[in-house]
Amino acid sequence: MIQTNFYSGAGVDRAGPLRPDSAWVLGRAMSPDARILPVWRNKCLVTFADGSQEEPRMASISAEDAAALSNGEPDLILLGERDGISYFVLDLSHLEDPSTSPLLGHGSFVGLRDVGGMMDRADGALLAYAKGLVHWHERHPFCSRCGSLSASKDAGHVRVCINPDCNTSHFPRTDPAVIMLVHMGDRCVLAHNRRNPQKMYSTLAGFVEPGESLEEAVAREVEEEVGITVGNVRYHSSQPWPFPGNIMLGFHAEAVSTGIVVQESELVEARWFEKDEILNADTHGLRLSRPESISRRLIDDWMFDRV
Numbered sequence: 583m584i585q586t587n588f589y590s591g592a593g594v595d596r597a598g599p600l601r602p603d604s605a606w607v608l609g610r611a612m613s614p615d616a617r618i619l620p621v622w623r624n625k626c627l628v629t630f631a632d633g634s635q636e637e638p639r640m641a642s643i644s645a646e647d648a649a650a651l652s653n654g655e656p657d658l659i660l661l662g663e664r665d666g667i668s669y670f671v672l673d674l675s676h677l678e679d680p681s682t683s684p685l686l687g688h689g690s691f692v693g694l695r696d697v698g699g700m701m702d703r704a705d706g707a708l709l710a711y712a713k714g715l716v717h718w719h720e721r722h723p724f725c726s727r728c729g730s731l732s733a734s735k736d737a738g739h740v741r742v743c744i745n746p747d748c749n750t751s752h753f754p755r756t757d758p759a760v761i762m763l764v765h766m767g768d769r770c771v772l773a774h775n776r777r778n779p780q781k782m783y784s785t786l787a788g789f790v791e792p793g794e795s796l797e798e799a800v801a802r803e804v805e806e807e808v809g810i811t812v813g814n815v816r817y818h819s820s821q822p823w824p825f826p827g828n829i830m831l832g833f834h835a836e837a838v839s840t841g842i843v844v845q846e847s848e849l850v851e852a853r854w855f856e857k858d859e860i861l862n863a864d865t866h867g868l869r870l871s872r873p874e875s876i877s878r879r880l881i882d883d884w885m886f887d888r889v
């Protein structure tokens with residue numbers, strides 16, 4: 583059975599049909615047990631165990647605090663309901679110093695990527711969802727059709743152009759990227775990407791382009807990045823990846839050629855690794871993808887024949 587990947591499984595009822603009901607949304611926001619998750623400049627509010635940087639936990643503020651921290655009515659985005667509690671996200675990026683009252687004592691803002699893998703998985707997924715929505719709003723203040731301002735609607739799940747002659751609705755986007763473990767027998771291809779300053783080896787990945795299937799995107803990216811031809815391409819699982827706005831679609835792909843030609847603009851290095859080398863990564867001084875990444879799951883599931 584495929585396990586849930588990190589950053590998925592938030593366990594919320596997204597209440598999609600109720601989002602347009604502004605009276606219901608307001609009532610949920612004003613309810614005493616509503617939890618508002620603040621995001622400040624791409625960082626999420628978390629608390630740590632006393633005096634440490636360990637055991638990060640999702641932190642929230644009240645509707646009153648949200649109002650006090652906003653210019654006018656807080657622009658709350660509904661995430662959904664979990665165990666009878668309504669969760670919202672609020673972008674506080676306009677604050678110069680997020681440690682001021684009334685945030686004082688509620689926690690600190692940290693990058694989700696730095697703490698997500700150590701959090702409760704459902705909470706980590708909820709923060710990924712929150713962060714993804716805030717990022718979309720922040721990047722789309724204008725209508726991409728006519729250039730007029732757009733306004734948030736349906737509890738933050740639509741932006742509508744304010745130009746009455748246009749009135750186009752824009753929906754939150756998540757950009758699909760394929761990520762794939764290329765293998766042949768007991769060997770697989772891992773690469774050190776230029777974007778990663780640390781010498782860490784991970785699976786190949788790239789964006790899906792218009793007019794191609796996911797399988798075609800896998801084959802094209804592998805050919806472009808390492809010059810290998812793949813045959814049997816099989817879907818594995820997916821992972822929301824709000825860094826900043828992607829959904830990673832994971833595959834295992836069987837290589838039908840072995841010669842590697844590295845695309846140097848993207849990769850520092852790529853080579854074949856034996857299963858034994860990966861199994862004893864520590865001994866070999868080999869650093870693999872982060873444990874919470876789908877890249878690592880693709881590697882581990884292939885290693886232990888969970889494919």
Ligand SMILES: [Zn+2]
Nearest residue numbers: 725728743748
């Ligand atoms: Zn427009």
